[in-house]
Amino acid sequence: MSIAEPIPPAELKAKPPASPAKRNRRWAGYTHLLMARMKELKREPEVIFWVFVFPLLLAFGLGIAFRNKPADAPPVVIVAGPRAQDAVALLEHSPQPGAFKIQVQDADTALRGFRLGKYDLVIEPDAQGGFQYRYDPARPESTLARAQVDDALQTASGRHDVLETKAVTSSDPGSRYIDFLIPGLLGMNLMNSGMWGIGFALVDMRQRKLLKRFVGTPMRRGDFLLALLSSRLVLMLIEIGLLLTLGVVVFHMKVMGSLFSIVLLGSAGAVAFGGIGLLTASRAQKIESVSGLMNLVMMPMWIFSGVFFSYERFPAMIQPLIKALPLTALNDALRASILEGRPLSHQWPRLLVLILWGGISFVLAVRWFRWT
């Protein structure tokens, strides 16, 4: 232990020139609270990661995993025999050469490979000059391979189609999985960071008795809550900017709606989840209890609100309930705006859902709020 040097009483030291008494304006408290909150967030590496980096990583990973790629050529096997080469020749002269991965194997190897899923289809030349297909109707790719191989063999053998058909391929930006995913991730991120950013921060401050200390000053309580909400809105802007930039730059996503309407929807979402976060945290004294509560509130929305896949797959009976969830409203609104450019005037039911959730939660939260 080092010996601390004695410190003379403060009065004996030279004082800095006394600055004139400062008068604080009406919004000084709010401004300082907001600045303090932003500085704290900036200095907290975990916050930067979970709020900004994690959603980007998630979007990037899922975007890569579910990227649109040309369908794989189905692997098919031809049982070795005198007419095996005929089959190979026919398939190679079909209108789409290279549409199949063809191997020739003896019967045992071919069947074992088929059982193991190595081949989608086994082609056996039969004694009558035809072919026999062995396929598994329970495997979609096997069924598909049978249809394609049959088509190719028939055409190569001289079949004429009676009906003229045309096919147009479609994998435009806007209809791909990544286009569906990015607005959903944006919505989920606004929920997560809104709930944690407000709920967790409040209970943490309550547990540290900082709320009680603040209440012991003339601080306006409304200003305090407003500053917390404002910090969410600032983060929301950055979150939207980052995710949309990733979508546009990396995945060539097309943003159809105006930036203004997207930001407005984002704000409605941030306010709604801010209100719900405030309500969830209005009485909890311990971080542990609010964490459980928060997960309980968010869980249904992770599952039902169509973040990763469309909620249309759930039974029709519960669709109205799903649509009443704030995250569903936010995701639908963001998708309609970003992907289809639907104007805000067509989105009012979703906006109403968000505003009601935010407003009612806020009023209840302020009534029940425990400052000490």
Added chain:
Amino acid sequence: MSSMAAAIQCRDLRKTYDGKVEAVRGLNLEIQAGECFGLLGPNGAGKTTTIEILEGLLEPTSGEVFILGHTWRENEREMREWLGISLQETRLSEKLTVRETVELFASFYREPRSSDEVLHELQLTEKADSWVGKLSGGQKQRLAVATALVCNPKILFLDEPTTGLDPQSRRQLWDIIRAFQRKGGTVLLTTHYMDEAERLCDRLAIVDHGQIIAEGSPSDLIERLGGHHVVEFSVTGNSDGAALEAWRKLPSVESAREDDGLVALNVQELHLAIPALLDEVKRQESELLSLTTRQASLEDVFVRLTGRHLREQ
């Protein structure tokens, strides 16, 4: 507001938690402007509940509180401008700097003092740009007091300001509190350190089980209740109640008690009591094993009043 109003006044203050735990049981206080007043008592005596009711942070179950003649119900926002508060354990945000923290608190008041001046006064200038999380215990405690002083308060409330601090940090805080008082400020502090109460407070109230059991200036209390001197000794042979009675009858002895294997006497005049004590030892044909004398302290007052030591429980 009348100019004669006491800085802090409360009448028949009571606080019952959940309808059963009686934390404060009929407490009366009157603290004048410019005084440094201490609430001294063991942990759980109701000191924190009392001070938080006076600070307007807790609603009393019954009773009245006046701060400079005003009540919390009528005038809370205005009253908040006058009070500097340091709670028992507030953990300020670790990732803000010392200056940012003080300026944040300053921003809540209409006419705060300059943050630099307060930091200088509390010897935190060198740490002004450090994160709060990096401060030592003593520095954190001084910062807590800085957030209270930056509003230029009329009254300073300090709940256990030096608990857990090293002796040097405690002395530093005492200097700060005295300096505030010298400029005309009123201080109410709670503590369970008798030396702190004895050195710092003009007057104090000893609180036990939610009630005031003695009130006065430290020297007055010691004189009234502690005796001027304490003689502690041990002898061979039995030390039962009858033996204690024999010691109490000695000249100039006010009271006698058994304490940790020692006999402790509260004595007015040492030169009368000690020779008589030695005579009595000889008469009992026992042997004196140890004998010390010292000035009586608030601890003796407390033990005399409650039969317990302050730090027990």
